[in-house]
Amino acid sequence: MIAKRNNRFLLGIDIGTSAVKAALVNTATRAIVATASSPDTAERGIKSLQPGWAEQDPEQWWTDVKAAIRKLGEWPGCDLQAVDAIGITYQMHGLVVSDTENKVLRDAIIWCDSRAISEGERALQAIGEDKCLHHLLNYPGNFTAAKLAWVKEQEPAIYKKIHKVMLPGDYIALRLSNTVTSTVSMFSEGTFWDFRSHTVSEDMLNFFGFDPLFFGELQPVFSVHGRLSAAMASELGMKAGTPITYKAGDQLNNALSLNVLKPGEIATTAGTSGVIYAVTDQLVYDPQSRINSFAHVNHLPEQPRIGLLLCINGAGISNRWIRDCTGGVHSYTQMNEMAGGIAPGASGLRYYPFGNGAERMLEHTAVQAGFSGIDLNLHTPAHLYRAVQEGIAFAFRYGLDIMRENGLQATVVKAGKANLFLSEVFARAFVNVTGLTLELYHTDASVGAAVGAGIGLGIYTEANAFENLEQVAVITPDEPTREVYESIYQEWRIQLEQQIHQNK
Template identity: 30%
Template sequence: MKYVMGIDLGTSGVKAILVDENGKVCCETSKPYRLIQDKPGYCEQHPEDWVEQTIAAMRELMARQPAHSRQVEGISFSGQMHGLVLLDESRQVLRPAILWNDTRTTEQCTRITKKLGDRLQKITKNQALEGFTLPKLLWMKEHEPNIDQQIDLFLLPKDYVRFRLTGAIHIDYSDAAGTLLLDIGKQTWSEEICQAFDIPSQICPPLVSSEAEVGTLLPQVARETGIKEGAKVFAGGADNACGAIGAGILSSGHTLCSIGTSGVILSYEEDHERELQGNLHLFHHAKKDAFYTMGVTLSAGYSLDWTKSLLAPEESFQALLEGVADVAPGANGLLFTPYLVGERTPYADSIIRGSLIGLDSRHERAHMVRAVLEGITFSLNESIALFRQAGKRIDSIVSIGGGARSQTWLQMQADIFQAEVIQLKNEQGPALGAAMLAAVGCGWYPSLEACADQFIHQAAVYEPNQQRVDVYAHLFRLYQSIYTKTRDIHVDLKQYRSI
């Protein structure tokens, strides 16, 4: 039996899976690493932590499955998007990586928009938002000029890890599309944008497709992990693009709900010409010559993590959710907005913060937990509403990530989204998408679609309950009013934030 390995470099940790030719996940493991949040709005990580924990995860897989170590034919990657890793001419890291959920760059986003106007949308198909890579580069110029002068190359997180494992430097189109430096139509780095902000185009890494073979493991890495030398390494893709592959979002009419630290509603596109509104994004898919549109909730699973840390730090998530199914929609008159670190879709607001509206002394823990789940789902539904306003038909949604591990939450998604929600068997998210890219790259299957037929299977389908649909439609309108009614309050409160 032959095997491939999929590695997903997430925000809170790295996940690695070993998959055989039939699509069976034989082994999986994950390793954590820490966030650095020294100032309000700042979120960084040490790239060396990614490398150490990725190698540790690979080594653990091989130790747990020693008979398979000689049969690993291919390895590919998925990774958190947008994060800025800076290297000098000796390929040494210059500073901690600035992550996708870092919001320090509001002024730089304003400057980008003012300088490029409509050209930015025409070239990149996206607006200037704090999460993207270009604003981070401009912040470096203004605030850390000594480091800026030493920049010889930038990479995104998974590309840095792959470089350390192979010695080869590349970035794939799906991750490059999230930098705000890529000309989506021409599939090249934009000289116009680089010149507008005095960014040397040579610091941009070489572009490749996600399924491209980019090298093999360095001998010392192969020895350290226990994987045979010569195992092929493929470029991989952005976490959302790989999550889409792992969920079978490979043709028009397919939509994904992915709930991790952030939350995503993603829909497949044949080309890059769709007109977008409401801070939706358009990126290259990890499937060649395909694209996807996407809306983002910055604090999706993170909101639930935060709730658990406050209410039940010693309990499991399963224990936290006990009793939620017995609470009626609306959580006994309680609404939650998941704006813990600002929001992206549809508001693109780094100042707004979360709210619990309607608290009274009769509320219990189960009410608060249900309100948090509903608030996360309402936020995701704002992206679905934008898709529908743009003419997309969304009748069926594949749900992956944390939101797919609770029957109560899956039914809630069906009722709020007003669409059938599909749960997958043995759902592995972006790590499976990375493994599928490796499987196709190794020639096991002629296409991602053929691979998906073997690797991906439905477990259950949740249909909307019309009575709850009507209740949630009214609650959703109330939810949508909270942003405009609290925004000015949060602007005034910003001066008092010290953490």
């Protein structure tokens, strides 16, 4: 334990799809001292060279990380030399490959990319559905392992140069420290981990012919994943040797930031994608792999902690899309206010928040985004904004019902008051469509990463790390509104399932 830390800090870094965010947390009080993001207002785009493809440049992430950290150092009283440890969270399931000189060989294939579904299907058929589910807790799908297989088959010249295979957060840690490490959570989110043998899956390595040396040394999530190099410390104005003591995927980290660590607890988030994440102590899986099971940040062989993850690819990105399509003249705050002036149901206008890659909860069906029920003489931009937010809430309900089929019995869900949960319209639609009570907290991903770094450094425990977590609101279902939304949702669901049937 480190004794006196009144003027010491923990640095959290969040590698998001639309931006990089960073936060400084006071080590002693756990108070949020400063936050920053890069870019400030615009959102980073996704390269889509072909339909269903989604890529980003890891060098842009790195440029944004450095910019965000420097902005933190400009806050009054924020001495970056006083940072005790660094935590990193990142967009899950991405693929970053580098050569022997740690240079990136191609743009990262990110989470919503659909190109590798056929590679995952081949592995599923060869290994067997039962064995994949029993050992990996998932179908291979188009997770990181399948994406690496795609590179091997389609870009052999690049594949031959690969020295290390990383997720987005691993790459940022490499740039900070010249060190690559892996975790059980990292392996599980890429469908590389065998939960029965507690090792990297021989089935996956052998089927695809992957070199096990592609991966970094296996480390616990809460441990030292490298130390800030002298060169980077000088460039960033930080102290050389500062340890990186936490590294986890964004949804695991979101749960951590909300103190969702025990079986039966549930978290949600609505950023670029929408997620419900429930913790269990059982090695469970969905027989159709519509929801996915990953090792949580505190998973141990003798004390399983599995995160059941429902993902909707087109959540916040739908909100951004409709803003851009209406000319970008309204801020998100204005959009929320305008949507609030429209009654539930948006006067018959319905939105389907898909079209951002194949949806796992729809059995990897590539359903397109779209509206139905448009009335050219009635509907305004305010109706569009309301319909989009309600459509996202309906997609959450659709996925939640799948989780309930698999035994989820939660009645309360936690979320950070951020992204779509800043909208009263969305938050109340979410509550009344799902029937869940929503607890909102003052936290975000970068803050969670900073606190995770404190756990990894040994100055906090899981029991006390979130003693000061601030609850800012509780929203409960309203029965009359629930009845209205139930009728609308059932109509929406029937139309969605017709689309799914047409696309199969």
